[in-house]
Amino acid sequence: GTGVAGWADALPTWEVGDKAATRVASGQCFAALTATVPGLMGGGADLSGNTGTLLKGATQFDREHPEGRQLYFGIREHGMGAIMNGMAAHGGVVPVGGTFFVFSDYMRPSVRLAALAEHQVIYSWTHDSVGVGEDGPTHQPIEHLASLRAMPGLRVVRPADANETATAWAQALEHRGPTALVLSRQDLPVLAGTAGNDGARKGAYVLAEVGEVADDLPDLVLVGTGSEVAVCLDAAELLAADGLGVRVVSMPCWEDFDEQDEAYQAEVLPGIVPTLAVEAGVSLGWDRWADETVAIDRFGASAPGSTVLRELGMSAEHVAKVARALLDEIDD
Numbered sequence: 001g002t003g004v005a006g007w008a009d010a011l012p013t014w015e016v017g018d019k020a021a022t023r024v025a026s027g028q029c030f031a032a033l034t035a036t037v038p039g040l041m042g043g044g045a046d047l048s049g050n051t052g053t054l055l056k057g058a059t060q061f062d063r064e065h066p067e068g069r070q071l072y073f074g075i076r077e078h079g080m081g082a083i084m085n086g087m088a089a090h091g092g093v094v095p096v097g098g099t100f101f102v103f104s105d106y107m108r109p110s111v112r113l114a115a116l117a118e119h120q121v122i123y124s125w126t127h128d129s130v131g132v133g134e135d136g137p138t139h140q141p142i143e144h145l146a147s148l149r150a151m152p153g154l155r156v157v158r159p160a161d162a163n164e165t166a167t168a169w170a171q172a173l174e175h176r177g178p179t180a181l182v183l184s185r186q187d188l189p190v191l192a193g194t195a196g197n198d199g200a201r202k203g204a205y206v207l208a209e210v211g212e213v214a215d216d217l218p219d220l221v222l223v224g225t226g227s228e229v230a231v232c233l234d235a236a237e238l239l240a241a242d243g244l245g246v247r248v249v250s251m252p253c254w255e256d257f258d259e260q261d262e263a264y265q266a267e268v269l270p271g272i273v274p275t276l277a278v279e280a281g282v283s284l285g286w287d288r289w290a291d292e293t294v295a296i297d298r299f300g301a302s303a304p305g306s307t308v309l310r311e312l313g314m315s316a317e318h319v320a321k322v323a324r325a326l327l328d329e330i331d332d
Contacts, residue, residue: 003037008170010036014162018190022226023126023183025162027052029169030096030124034058034069037173042096042122043071045080051098051126052183071095077103081110081121088119094173098124100132101141101182104148114178115153122172127185128158129280130296130312131227133305140300140308145225146284148180149254157253158182160207160229163194164252171201171256184227186305191230191250200250203257204268208233208248211240220323221275223249223290227314228278234316235278239323246323247273251289274330276323280314292326294319 010032014020030052034040041061048054054070061068073080077099084095104111104125114121130140148156157172157179159165165183172179191207199205207229209218220239222232229250236246249268251257257265269275275290277283283295296312309315313322 002173003033003040007033007036007173011166011170013166013195014190016190016192018162019187020162020190021184021187022159022162022165023050023052023124023185025165026124026169026181026183027054029166031055033169033173037094039093040096040173041069041071041093042098043073044098044124045073045077045103046075047099048072051100051124053096053098053124073097077106078110081107081114084121085110085114085117085119088114088121089117094120094122096122096124098126100127100139101125101144102127102139104144104180111148111154111178111180112151115151118153118177120176121178123178123180124183125180126183128182128226129184130300130308131184131186131280131305133185133308134302136302137299141281142296142299143282143284145182145279145281149285153177155179155253155255156182158226159200159252160224160226160250161188161190161194163190163196164200164250167197167200168252182226186227188227189230191233194250200252201256202260202264203253203255204249204251206247206268207250208236209245210236210248211243211245213245213247217270217273218245218247219273220244220327221247221249221269221273222278222319222323223251223269223275224278225251226280228280231314231316231319232278235319235323238316238320242324244327274326276319276326278314278319280309280312292322294322
């Protein structure tokens with residue numbers, strides 16, 4: 001089994017109105033689950049504290065302490081991934097490794113091997129967008145989501161809030177293969193409807209219907225991932241004030257949604273309804289799910305994270321503007 005009976009009950013929950021960076025929520029999930037999942041262990045590539053992979057009070061794994069759960073991989077992302085693969089191949093443990101999302105490029109061959117060999121490993125990749133801020137474009141992931149989604153066998157999960165993060169952890173421990181948790185640096189609001197919602201397990205689900213929606217068909221669907229789900233909700237309120245009925249879909253995992261039957265996919269994303277996707281990364285691939293995309297098809301900039309996000313279009317006002325243009329174009 002995954003752990004002791006009732007292992008998932010150890011996962012924390014958060015209340016609507018709370019705020020938490022998903023990297024922080026992920027760290028709390030990791031720590032809580034070590035009490036009920038004996039084989040769970042891990043650490044970071046010299047970034048344990050930043051990536052939610054520091055287990056406070058845990059014994060460091062070394063020659064003298066083989067029972068230790070805390071690993072310090074050192075500044076070697078590819079080495080960390082390779083070590084995790086070896087641990088998973090041996091069996092008996094589920095290794096967790098953390099680094100900044102932009103550094104996932106450094107460990108890509110190890111990640112590819114994990115996907116190829118179906119190793120059960122969990123990557124905690126944090127600082128997931130231009131929301132990183134002042135570190136600038138060298139440290140701001142842009143193309144990484146699309147690049148990793150292109151890899152067969154890798155589940156890429158970008159949760160919208162802390163509660164979706166807890167669900168992602170439960171699934172990662174149930175899944176016999178690699179899971180990438182893509183997590184925010186900045187605080188995100190805990191959203192209504194995410195706690196215990198089984199829809200998150202299906203990769204995408206209807207989080208909210210805003211305004212008047214007739215016959216279960218809205219005027220527009222906004223679909224977002226990660227930090228942009230909250231942006232979609234705010235944009236939906238602006239559009240509802242114009243008399244539009246707007247569906248907001250949270251889509252934490254393309255791979256899981258792709259595995260659902262066509263009926264469920266059509267229930268969430270009706271093909272006959274104009275659909276706008278919102279994600280703080282390149283638009284590549286979104287044409288499969290949406291008619292138009294608010295994305296970032298350029299490198300970022302050095303400024304406070306909230307400023308960079310706003311200037312590059314990740315705001316409710318800009319999303320609403322693009323949505324109105326999409327609807328006008330279809331009407332014409």
